[in-house]
Every structure is written in structure tokens, then in C-alpha cells.
Amino acid sequence: MSDGKTLDLERQEMPKQPAHVRRSNFEEVALGYSTELAAREARRCLRCKKPFCVSGCPVEIDIPGFVGKIAQGEFAAAIRILKEKNCLPAICGRVCPQEEQCEKSCILNKKGAPVAIGRLERFAAEWEAVQDRIEIPAAAAPTGKRVAVVGSGPAGITVAGDLILLGHDVTVFEALHEAGGVLTYGIPEFRLPKAVVRREIRYIQSLGVKVIPNYVVGKTCSLDQLLERFDAVFIGTGAGLPWFMNIPGENLNGVYSANEYLTRMNLMGGYRFPGSNTPVKAHRRVAVIGGGNVAMDCARTALRRGAEEVSIVYRRSRDELPARLEEVENAEEEGIVFRLLTLPLRLLGDESGWLREIECQQMELGEVDASGRRKPVPVSGSEFRIPMDACIVAIGNSPNPLIPGTSPDLACSSKGTITIDEVTGRTSKERVWAGGDIVTGAATVILAMGAGRIAARSMHEFLMQGR
Amino acid sequence: MFDVLERKMIVPNLHQLTVLAPDVAKVIEPGQFVIVRADGNGERLPLSVADWDRASGALTVIFMEVGASTGRLAALMPGDRIPTVVGPLGRPTALDRFGTVACIGGCYGIGSLFPAIRALHEKGNRVIAFMEARSGYLHYWQERLAPYCQRLFLITRDGSAGIKGHAGRIADVLREEAIVPQRIFVNGCTFLIYKASIELARFDVPVIVSLNPIMIDGTGMCGVCRVTVDGKTRFACVDGPDFDGRQVDWAELLKRRKQYVDEEAFLVHDSGCGRRHP
Numbered sequence A: 001m002s003d004g005k006t007l008d009l010e011r012q013e014m015p016k017q018p019a020h021v022r023r024s025n026f027e028e029v030a031l032g033y034s035t036e037l038a039a040r041e042a043r044r045c046l047r048c049k050k051p052f053c054v055s056g057c058p059v060e061i062d063i064p065g066f067v068g069k070i071a072q073g074e075f076a077a078a079i080r081i082l083k084e085k086n087c088l089p090a091i092c093g094r095v096c097p098q099e100e101q102c103e104k105s106c107i108l109n110k111k112g113a114p115v116a117i118g119r120l121e122r123f124a125a126e127w128e129a130v131q132d133r134i135e136i137p138a139a140a141a142p143t144g145k146r147v148a149v150v151g152s153g154p155a156g157i158t159v160a161g162d163l164i165l166l167g168h169d170v171t172v173f174e175a176l177h178e179a180g181g182v183l184t185y186g187i188p189e190f191r192l193p194k195a196v197v198r199r200e201i202r203y204i205q206s207l208g209v210k211v212i213p214n215y216v217v218g219k220t221c222s223l224d225q226l227l228e229r230f231d232a233v234f235i236g237t238g239a240g241l242p243w244f245m246n247i248p249g250e251n252l253n254g255v256y257s258a259n260e261y262l263t264r265m266n267l268m269g270g271y272r273f274p275g276s277n278t279p280v281k282a283h284r285r286v287a288v289i290g291g292g293n294v295a296m297d298c299a300r301t302a303l304r305r306g307a308e309e310v311s312i313v314y315r316r317s318r319d320e321l322p323a324r325l326e327e328v329e330n331a332e333e334e335g336i337v338f339r340l341l342t343l344p345l346r347l348l349g350d351e352s353g354w355l356r357e358i359e360c361q362q363m364e365l366g367e368v369d370a371s372g373r374r375k376p377v378p379v380s381g382s383e384f385r386i387p388m389d390a391c392i393v394a395i396g397n398s399p400n401p402l403i404p405g406t407s408p409d410l411a412c413s414s415k416g417t418i419t420i421d422e423v424t425g426r427t428s429k430e431r432v433w434a435g436g437d438i439v440t441g442a443a444t445v446i447l448a449m450g451a452g453r454i455a456a457r458s459m460h461e462f463l464m465q466g467r
Numbered sequence B: 001m002f003d004v005l006e007r008k009m010i011v012p013n014l015h016q017l018t019v020l021a022p023d024v025a026k027v028i029e030p031g032q033f034v035i036v037r038a039d040g041n042g043e044r045l046p047l048s049v050a051d052w053d054r055a056s057g058a059l060t061v062i063f064m065e066v067g068a069s070t071g072r073l074a075a076l077m078p079g080d081r082i083p084t085v086v087g088p089l090g091r092p093t094a095l096d097r098f099g100t101v102a103c104i105g106g107c108y109g110i111g112s113l114f115p116a117i118r119a120l121h122e123k124g125n126r127v128i129a130f131m132e133a134r135s136g137y138l139h140y141w142q143e144r145l146a147p148y149c150q151r152l153f154l155i156t157r158d159g160s161a162g163i164k165g166h167a168g169r170i171a172d173v174l175r176e177e178a179i180v181p182q183r184i185f186v187n188g189c190t191f192l193i194y195k196a197s198i199e200l201a202r203f204d205v206p207v208i209v210s211l212n213p214i215m216i217d218g219t220g221m222c223g224v225c226r227v228t229v230d231g232k233t234r235f236a237c238v239d240g241p242d243f244d245g246r247q248v249d250w251a252e253l254l255k256r257r258k259q260y261v262d263e264e265a266f267l268v269h270d271s272g273c274g275r276r277h278p
């Protein structure tokens, strides 16, 4: 804590692997605070009476509370406060866009040095894991009610974790062979170690949640059949349907969706190949189309797989890159080439069907468009070709239509998202709730968790009071 | 975990594997597939389902040992357990009372077409079946198929059983026998379904083929299984695997199928149909 007079504006940096080292390994980039650094950073917090930071956090963690405990060296108390609102602090501390949320709202941000809330959150969670004394909260007496959760991403995990503690019998169904959703198959190891995700899954299992992998709701059984076996159902199936650009040559070999590329690497352990059985091509020149976090993840993964040149191909300018600034900077440091104001027109291959070149067009910034950003407009006659042997399309995902497609009575938007009541998370179908990316379209981990929490509350009310 | 009930080699290099997967067996329909993993470190392999027993939960696939992952499946013994059997995936084959149907199976496709043949027969169709293979010793399941087929032709490339020839001969046989199919179904290696689509297009009826592109999740999440059908990109795992072979962009599919397979392995799998067993 500061003495109230002088503001400490020295934000403690988190140690990182140096760029030249980390660009060729899959270990975590950011190494986490030491106890000393954490305490020093925590002491910068002013413990505001009206903490703006809290209103910036979608799940309203008592930030001054947990930061204060870290400052006092009471780490167990800090983690307890965190877990009141956030069951996945080790994950959120790493991947939340804090600069847009809690840290953006921190009063010290006015001076350009917000408290490093995310790093402290991560610190507390790691401390708890290292202690190996994860506290298991007392669960309510069994209610005899059965809940099915479809999808084991952050939304589903949150619902399961909340409802099991309230005494309900919870079963999570997951289509893939491993739980965790995007945390497992999408976000790469060097940003979110899979051991951290597995630890969280084991934790909810230790509370009594049953996790059934290899089970596709809508295929292995329908939503209606689930409703025969369970009192309530939560759908948290995410936004897993990859978009392509619909330009010529997109089906050439060497062209991947971000989902395919990242799944091969993460879920299928491709980053360990040949130690794993998933074949992964060694590509020399890789282009990643898109400018979001997913694109950065793909580019940095390709680099670690040994590509000589990896570029981000993005049609707007650096200022419009939707990725977190930290990730852009990490990518730049590692040597990713940014081909900005560049629009792919078509992909050209050789006679055996492998990608060889990408034909692009130079863009320039025009008027502000509906998204509030300056619209890229093509510069005529500026077509050019770049030699490439792989191209990863990371331009977005929409919700997977598997469940909506097999449940005609579930109201959906024209974009394929499930329509819910925002206050309760209820869908148009009796006894069915939904939340996370399947409702919002591709968003963030913390928003998915927040949605899970809202639904869990409403589901509990329904299960106990029948409405 | 899923119990292995039986695994045996039925003809050189083709294995019949039966596992206990009651959730899948309860709801599977002809034309659908499962994804299996032989061990915790293994790849996800899509395999069409060749038979099932809803009551006991047994599920049978026929697979060809072509590479590392299928090799591991081929080593399974009763009592072993495997970590993944997920499904049923894909859309069921669209079945109806068409009249006369021609069903052509080769390689694992003899088995994977069996459920459709049985169902087509039960719907009152006149089923004319063709079993295609390089040589007579590679045919199997004749006795299983026979009760549901009005005619069952064997075709071998070396003439060692039935009619000598390849997929191209089927069109001739149909004409010689004055059989006019109202619909044609083809299952098997890519080479067979491709050839049959081209050769049988002249009957001017849908040639329904079960495509087998590379897959990962089987739920529409990764897009690796994309194929161009009738000029549009489709995901074989959720929009298929059945498509009208007359509309498939075969040149593209054949190239995509080869992505992770060197030329030689591809040839063994896709046109050898039965590498000589050591």
C-alpha cells in the first residue's frame, strides 16, 4: 500500500523469456512474478474507497481486497477472495485483456501505470498451485437435481463449478477427447500451458463434477434426450465454425483454418511432433491472414515450429489490429513480419495442389466505417505476389450449428447464435440455458465465465424453486 | 474408455474391429462414421461403421492397416480398451424406396456399405450389389450381404473371382443385364469412388459416394475436411460424408487427400486395396 502521499508509478514488469530464446520453444513466454515482485506491485494499489477497477472486471472481483492480501503476504486469503468471483484465476490472470478491462479502469491508469491486476491474479493462483493445497470449498447438501452441461470451455466449467457447490449433480459432455474448449485446443502452450487448464479441470472433477469426453450432443444424443435424463441443461458449445475468405485457391494444400492449425498443434500435441503422432508439416514461409489474437497465436506457433519467415497479412493498419497490444508486441519482438494494408486476392498453387504464392492488393485507409475504424480501400493496380508455402486463415469463427440445427425449438439469431434472456441466461426452450461464445459469437474467456455464472444462478433458482 | 470385444484380420490387411460403444450403437444410422483413437497419444481416425447391435451396444468397423495409427488399431486384442470412440458423426445416408439400386463396395467399403444395403432392402428396394477387389481373396462378408441383395456380383481386377475388370466394368454389367438403377451407392477407397462416379454418371441418376477426406474433429470445427461439391465448399464431416459423386471436384479432393501421405503410402491405400501381407 502506498503511504497515501507519494504515488508509486513504477509498474513491476513480469520477467519474460528473451525473444531470441522463446521463438524456438513452446514454453511459457511470461514467467510470472516472484513473491517479492508481487508484493512490491501489490503495494502500489491505493485500495480506493470507490475502486473503479472492480467495475472494469466483468465478474467484479474484489480487486483491492485480493491485492491488499498479497501486499500483506496473505496469499491464501488472496486466492480465497479471487475464487469468490472467479473460479479460473490462473487462466484469467494470463489471458484476460486486462488493458481493456480492470487495468484500464484502475485509477492509476490515469498516470499511465495501472496496478498489474492480471499479473497479481496469476501470481496468487500459481502460489496456490505450488502449495499443492488447493482449498476445496464446502459443498451444499445434495439436492438430488441433475444438471447437464454441454461443452467444457470456460462457460461450461464455470456453470459446473458453481452448481456442484450448490449441491446439484453435474455432468459435463464434451465433443473432443479432452476437456477445456478453446483453452485446450486453441490458445497455445506458450501463452497458456495445458497443465494449467488440466489442473482446473481436475479441480472441478475433485468437487464431484463428471466430465464425459467423446460425446457430441446433437449427435450421440439430442438435446431433448438430455432433457429426459436431466432437470436442466446448459449449452456452452462455443464459436467453433471457422470462416474462410471465399477467394480462389483456398482449398489448396498448405491452407489451414486457424482452428485446424491450432488444434493440430495443441490438442493433438503437434508441437511435440515427432514425439506425438500428429504429422505436422514443416513450412518455410507462412502467411497468417487476420489481425486478432488468434492470428497472433497462429503466427507465433508457426515460428516456433521452425518456419523461416512468418507474416501477418492484415488489410487495415497497425492501429486497427484487434489483437491485444501485448501480443502484437510479443509477435514483433519474436520477428513476425507485419504485412499491413494488404488484402489477399487469391492463392496460387503448383500442379500437385500445394500453395506456392499469394496474390495480394495494397490497401489504403479511407473513410470511417460502421465499425468506427477507417475502412481499407484497394489501391488500384497495386496487385503483387508473395511466395508462401502455407497460409493460415484466422479471420474469425461463428457458432457451431450442431445443436441449434438439431433443436428447431431453440430460438437463434440470424448469425446462428442462441438467443437468451440476458438477465438469466435462459433460452427459449424450457429448462435450457446457454452462455459464452455460442450466445455472443467469438468473445473472451472472462465473458464466457461471467455468462456461466449468471446462468448458474438462474438454474439454481429454477432447480430449487421450480421456476 | 471403450472395451474391445473383437479384432481380427478378415482378409489380408483388412481388420474387423468390434468395440462396446452403447451410446453410439443406440442411435447410429447407415452411412455414419465414428472417430476412434487407439491410445492416449494417438491420432483421431474417422472410420465408417459397418454394423452394430443396439441391444448389446457392440459397434463394428472394418479398417485397412495403412499407417501408424491404423497399425496400432490392428494390434488391439479383446479385453483392451481404447480412449475414444465418438459418434455417430456425419449425416445418415438418405434412404428411400427408389426401386432398383446399385450398391458398389470395395476395400473397407464392402463393410461400410452393408448397413445401407440392409436398410435399402428393408425399404423394399431391389438391391444389386457389386463387390470390387484386386483379387478374389480380398472379398469378405458375402454371406452377410447376400440375404439383402437380389444379385451380388463379384468383380476382381485379376479375374480370380467373378467378373474380371475394375469399376469401369460395372456400367457394362448393368447394361448387359438390362438393370436400370434409380440410384447408385459407392463406398470404398478414394480411387474406387472416384472411378465409379465418372463411369456411372452416364446412368443419369445420383451416384452417392461416401467421401473420406482427412478429418480431425468431425464436428465442423476445423475445416480440414472441406471438399468442393457443385462449386461450393462443404465440410464432409457435417455436410456429408455422402455426396453425389457427379458433383465432387475430384482433382482437388485427390490432392487434399494426399497431404500427409507420401506418394507410395497413398498408392498402397487407394488403389492397391490389399497390400500383400508378409
Ligand SMILES: Cc1cc2nc3c(=O)[nH]c(=O)nc-3n(C[C@H](O)[C@H](O)[C@H](O)COP(=O)(O)OP(=O)(O)OC[C@H]3O[C@@H](n4cnc5c(N)ncnc54)[C@H](O)[C@@H]3O)c2cc1C
Residues within 6 Å of the ligand: A095, A096, A097, A150, A151, A152, A153, A154, A155, A156, A173, A174, A175, A176, A179, A180, A181, A182, A183, A186, A187, A188, A215, A216, A217, A218, A236, A237, A238, A239, A240, A262, A293, A294, A297, A400, A402, A403, A435, A436, A437, A438, A442, A443, A444, A445, A446, A448
Ligand atoms: C486461438 C484463440 C486465442 C484466444 N485468446 C484469448 C485470450 O487471450 N483472451 C481471451 O479472453 N479470450 C481468448 N480467446 C477467446 C476465448 O477462448 C473464447 O471466447 C472462450 O473460450 C469461449 O468460451 P466458451 O466456453 O463459450 O466456448 P469454448 O471455449 O469454445 O468451448 C466450447 C466447447 O464445447 C464443445 N462442444 C461444441 N459443440 C459440442 C457439442 N455439440 N457437444 C459437446 N460438446 C461440444 C467444444 O468442443 C468446446 O470444447 C481466444 C480464442 C482463440 C480461438
Ligand SMILES: Cc1cc2nc3c(=O)[nH]c(=O)nc-3n(C[C@H](O)[C@H](O)[C@H](O)COP(=O)(O)OP(=O)(O)OC[C@H]3O[C@@H](n4cnc5c(N)ncnc54)[C@H](O)[C@@H]3O)c2cc1C
Residues within 6 Å of the ligand: A277, A279, B033, B043, B044, B045, B046, B047, B048, B049, B061, B062, B063, B064, B065, B066, B067, B068, B069, B070, B071, B108, B112, B211, B212, B213, B214, B215, B216, B241, B257, B260, B261, B265, B269
Ligand atoms: C468419413 C470417413 C470414413 C472412413 N472410413 C474408413 C473405414 O471404414 N475404413 C478404413 O479403413 N478407412 C476409413 N477411412 C479412412 C481412414 O480414416 C484413414 O485411412 C486413416 O485415417 C489413415 O490412418 P493412418 O495414420 O494409419 O494412415 P497413414 O496412411 O499413415 O496416414 C498418414 C497420415 O495421413 C493422414 N490421414 C490420411 N487419411 C486420413 C483421414 N481420412 N483422416 C484423417 N487423417 C488422415 C493422417 O494424418 C495420417 O497420419 C475413413 C475416412 C473418413 C473421412
Ligand code: SF4
Residues within 6 Å of the ligand: A056, A057, A058, A059, A060, A061, A063, A086, A092, A093, A096, A097, A098, A101, A102, A103, A117, A118, A121, A446
Ligand atoms: S478476471 Fe480478468 S478482468 Fe477481472 S480482475 Fe481478473 S484479469 Fe481483471
Ligand code: SF4
Residues within 6 Å of the ligand: A044, A045, A046, A047, A048, A051, A052, A053, A054, A063, A064, A067, A105, A106, A107, A108, A115, A117
Ligand atoms: S482502482 Fe487501481 S489503485 Fe484503486 S483499488 Fe483498484 S487497483 Fe487499486
Ligand code: FES
Residues within 6 Å of the ligand: B214, B215, B216, B217, B218, B219, B220, B221, B222, B223, B224, B225, B226, B235, B236, B237, B238
Ligand atoms: S473434420 Fe474438422 S471440420 Fe470436418
